[in-house]
Each structure stands twice: as structure tokens, then as C-alpha cells.
Amino acid sequence: MDPDVAPRAIVAGHGALPDGLVSAVEQITGRGNALIPFSNVGLGRAEIESGLRDLLALHGVNVVFTDLPGGSATFAARRVQHDTPGLIVVTGVSLAALMDFVFCDAEMPAGESTARAVEKGRAAIASVAI
Amino acid sequence: MPIALYRIDDRLIHGQVVVGWGQPLDLGFILLVDDAVAESDWEQELYRLGVPPSMDVYFASTSEAAREIAKYASDRRTGMVLTGTVEAMLQLARTAVLPIKAVNVGGIHHREDRTQKMRYVFLTKGEEQDLRSMAELGVVVTAQDVPSAPSHSLEELLRGCMT
Numbered sequence: 001m002d003p004d005v006a007p008r009a010i011v012a013g014h015g016a017l018p019d020g021l022v023s024a025v026e027q028i029t030g031r032g033n034a035l036i037p038f039s040n041v042g043l044g045r046a047e048i049e050s051g052l053r054d055l056l057a058l059h060g061v062n063v064v065f066t067d068l069p070g071g072s073a074t075f076a077a078r079r080v081q082h083d084t085p086g087l088i089v090v091t092g093v094s095l096a097a098l099m100d101f102v103f104c105d106a107e108m109p110a111g112e113s114t115a116r117a118v119e120k121g122r123a124a125i126a127s128v129a130i
Numbered sequence: 131m132p133i134a135l136y137r138i139d140d141r142l143i144h145g146q147v148v149v150g151w152g153q154p155l156d157l158g159f160i161l162l163v164d165d166a167v168a169e170s171d172w173e174q175e176l177y178r179l180g181v182p183p184s185m186d187v188y189f190a191s192t193s194e195a196a197r198e199i200a201k202y203a204s205d206r207r208t209g210m211v212l213t214g215t216v217e218a219m220l221q222l223a224r225t226a227v228l229p230i231k232a233v234n235v236g237g238i239h240h241r242e243d244r245t246q247k248m249r250y251v252f253l254t255k256g257e258e259q260d261l262r263s264m265a266e267l268g269v270v271v272t273a274q275d276v277p278s279a280p281s282h283s284l285e286e287l288l289r290g291c292m293t
Contacts (some may be wrong), residue, residue, distance in 0.1 A: 023247030041252075044140045045214070049166035070180030078176050080141060 001026065001033045007059040008106060011093060012038040012052060012077060013067030024036040024095050031102040037063070040073050062086050063110050065093035065101075088114050097121030133203050135210045138219050139236040142212060143177045143187065146236065148275040151210065152185060158207025159186040163195040163222060164214050178185070192218050196225040203228055216257040216264075223264050229254075233264060235273040235287065247290050248282065250275045258288055 005022040011018045018037035026032025036055055040048050052064065052073075065082075066074040077089045088110050090097070100120035104113035134155050137246045139147060142162060145201070151157065160181070168191040170182045173252035178187050179247045190198065195211070199222075202209055216238070251273055259269045261284060265271050271284040273291075282291050 018182045042240060044143065044237075044241065045243075047239065048141075068145045068149070070143065070145060072141040073178060074188075075142075075144065082172065087216060 002030050003033075005031045005034045005102070006106070007036050007061050008034045009061055009063035009065055010036045010038050010052065010055050010059075010071035011065045011098065012040070012048075014040060014071060014073070015094070017067055021093065021095060021098055025098050025102055028095075029102055030071065034102040035065075035098060038073070040071075040076075043072075045072065045076065048072055049079050052076055052080050056080065056084070056087070056102055063088045063090065063101075063114055065090045065098065067091070067093055086110075090114050090118060092121065094121045094124060096124030131203075131206055131208060133199075133211050134208045135234055136219065136222075136230050136232065136260060137210060137212050137236045138214075138216055138233045138238065139212060140214050142214050143180055146276055147210070147212065148172050148181050148185070154183075154277050155208050155210070157210055158187055159188060159202070159205065159209045160210060161188045161195060161202050161211045162238045163190050163192055163211060163218055165191045165218075193225070196222055197227065199226045199228050215259045216253075220260045220264050223267050223269050232270040232272070235261070236273065236275055237284050246289055248273055249292060251287060253288075259274065261288070 011021055016038050022032050022035045022037045025035060036059055038051060038055055064077040065079055068074060074091050081087045081089050097117040097120055101113055101117040104116060168189050174189050179189055219233055235251055238252055240252050243254050246252050261271050265284050272281045273287040274281040
């Protein structure tokens with residue numbers, strides 16, 4: 001963990017995926033502490049939403065990455081976004097997207113760094129056949 | 131086509147519903163029965179964005195759904211009726227113009243006043259009684275979060291079953 005890297009986003013989703021993604025970012029970049037994992041396991045709709053609100057307030061971040069566009073974490077993040085101006089929700093998160101995000105200048109506007117991350121995530125998907 | 135699944139899930143539309151059940155059932159639509167969501171255009175838009183283009187989502191209050199369930203049951207596509215609470219499903223079972231034969235308890239999560247019964251089901255005493263009342267109406271109540279998981283009877287659910 002790089003002690004100079006401050007939290008910049010929440011990674012929310014199903015099962016162990018958020019922890020796994022953050023762990024992988026840490027392993028590859030050493031910047032895992034830029035991301036706060038949040039799993040929906042065992043949580044109802046209201047608890048997912050309140051958990052996200054608590055983490056956003058605690059860490060002072062304004063970006064939430066989620067996995068499934070139709071998943072409970074995304075719906076909760078969108079509900080939070082409804083009354084949180086400036087909050088950015090990025091769905092379909094991947095390791096490639098997160099790695100680009102954590103390497104973006106922390107001073108870069110979140111809208112710009114998340115847009116870049118989305119493009120990197122899209123570009124990393126490929127089907128390879130021999 | 132009869133409604134393929136009546137499900138109680140406090141997360142309403144989410145991954146298990148859209149993908150876990152939606153794909154194997156080849157769901158064409160979801161009828162989301164929730165009084166609050168039925169009143170909120172914004173919430174409805176949110177849920178519409180969360181399903182694939184091949185799937186429709188309709189919204190109804192509990193009383194509207196009870197009155198209009200036959201219309202949805204006659205749809206040629208496979209459909210799911212989804213409530214967020216046991217109470218709403220019991221009301222539907224009591225008042226719907228068509229009888230509900232079976233109800234799937236898919237996810238009722240932790241809350242202060244609930245006791246854990248299964249990995250994904252926590253119930254208050256009132257909810258336990260409501261499920262019993264549903265069974266007394268002739269509804270077969272089972273618990274099952276995803277199609278590949280075992281289905282548990284109401285007796286197993288109320289007794290507690292951590293699989």
C-alpha cells in the first residue's frame with residue numbers, strides 16, 4: 001500500500017468481487033488504497049444504500065464503481081446519486097478500468113478520470129481465438 | 131402464459147432476478163409490485179435502466195396488481211411478479227383476482243427486528259405469521275435464492291436452514 005495514495009472511489013458489487021478487484025489493483029499497482037471495496041453480501045436494499053452513504057461520507061470520495069448495471073449496488077448508488085450532486089456512478093467495472101483510474105492524477109476532475117477509465121475498460125475486452 | 135414466478139425479494143430488481151432467474155426462465159417481463167415505486171417516476175426509470183432491452187418492467191401498487199393480474203397472466207411472454215415485502219405478497223395472495231399457487235422467498239435481508247432463518251432470509255415474527263397465513267390460503271411457499279440452489283419448504287425455512 002502506498003501511504004501517499006488517498007481514497008478516491010468506492011468499488012461496490014457482488015460477493016467477493018469488490019475485495020478481489022481492489023486486491024488485484026494493489027498487487028499490480030501498489031495503489032489499492034485509492035479504492036474502498038464494498039460488498040452487497042447479506043444486505044438488503046436500504047442497508048446497501050446506507051452503507052454506500054456512510055463510506056462516501058467517511059472517505060470524502062465522489063465516485064462509485066459498480067459491477068452489474070442491473071445489480072443492487074448500482075441501484076443503491078443511483079439512489080444516492082439522486083440526492084448527491086457531483087457523485088459519479090460507473091457501472092461494469094473491470095480491473096483494466098480501475099488500474100487506469102488509480103493512475104490518473106488525483107487532481108484530475110472525476111468526470112474526466114472516470115471517462116478515461118470507462119474507455120480503458122471497454123478497450124480491454126476482447127475475444128481471442130486461434 | 132401463467133406467471134412463472136411470484137417472488138419476494140427486498141432488493142426488488144437486481145442481479146439474481148434479472149440474470150439468475152431471468153435467463154433460465156427466458157423472462158419477457160417483470161411486474162414490480164410496490165406501492166412506493168408505483169408512485170415514483172424516477173424510481174421506475176431507474177429500474178427500467180437495469181434490465182436488458184428484451185425485458186419489460188411494469189409497475190403497480192399492490193391493489194392495482196391484485197385487480198389486473200389476469201392481464202399479465204394472459205401475456206404470451208414469461209413473466210415474474212416481484213414484491214419487496216412478505217406483507218405485499220400476502221395482500222396480493224388474499225385479493226388477486228387469480229389465485230396464486232406458489233410463492234418463492236428469494237431474499238429478505240438482515241434488519242434489527244429480524245431473526246436469521248437462512249443465509250438469505252431474515253424474518254420478523256410478523257413476517258413468519260404472514261408466510262403461514264399465505265400457506266393457509268393454499269399457496270405453496272418455498273425459499274430459493276437462485277434456480278441452481280435447493281428449494282426449501284416453508285417448514286424448513288421457519289425452522290431455520292443454513293444451506
